[in-house]
Amino acid sequence: MALRNKFVAGNWKMHLSVAEGVALVTELRALLDGVAGVRVAVAPAFTAIHPVADALRGSLVEIGGQNVHWEKQGAFTGEVSPEMLVEAGATCAIVGHSERRQLFGETDEGVRKRARAALDAGLTPIVCVGETLAERDAGRTLEVVGAQVRAGLEGFDANDLAKLAIAYEPVWAIGTGRTATSAQAQEVHAAIRAILRELVGDAADCVPIQYGGSVKPENAAELMAQPDVDGALVGGASLSAASFAAIVRAA
Ligand code: PEP
Secondary structure, X not given: OXXXXXXXXXXXXXXXXXXXXXXXXXXXXXXXXXXXXXXXXXXXXXXXHHHHHHHHOOOOEEEEEOOOOOOOOOOOOOOOOHHHHHHXXXXXXXXXXXXXXXXXXXXXXXXXXXXXXXXXXXXXXXXXXXXXXXXXXXXXXXXXXXXXXXXXXXXXXXXXXXXXXXXXXXXXXXXXXXXXXXXXXXXXXXXXXXXXXHHHHHHHHHOOEEEEOOOOHHHHHHHXXXXXXXEEEEOHHHHOHHHHHHHHXXX
16 A cells, blocks of 8 residues: 555635635645645646745645646647646646536547646646446446546556546535545445556556545545545535645545
């Protein structure tokens, strides 16, 4: 298990102004003073990445994009390239979040291209996968999540996998207050790990697999105590420095 550090990332979604984001991370870095051995990142809105990165200079906390395009530049209105994220101070990027898949029509193929481009630019892609409630109720969770993992990582080798993270986020648990039990999370994380092992052998043991879906200070420790739950992708609870710091400390 010591093969991988825990990785806790906060997804601010379309919340927080620049001033609010800077205030939050100023409080967060003080709350995390002395914490080590865990990777921590926050993903602000694109407009806040640069100032929030400035406010975090010299701290443990890294910056991520909430999405990233696969081209370096060009006529892609509304998109941001990996190089632009790096220039603004980011070290990682969420790809394939269920809100992007469901509300903006992103596909496994696009997720793969975004992850590939992020890797090539030196960013850590956080590749999100997860089933809907209807898919879970139909007993299709492992099939759906497995297909997303295989398609999203098609063509990736052990070197690539050593530089990315996966986030298992059951869609029915995102922003609903309903969390997967630690046993439900572990079952899916172990299945993802088994697929990674098929793809790249023992290198699978180095890939952090985060859990996401209504993670809070109250449930974080139990979830992250599972052998294949290597951290968390946190939405709502990352909008409070105190809650997010408590989740990081639980890791
Ligand atoms: C998310 O958006 O990735 C997420 C897990 O949200 P929440 O923690 O609010 O459920």
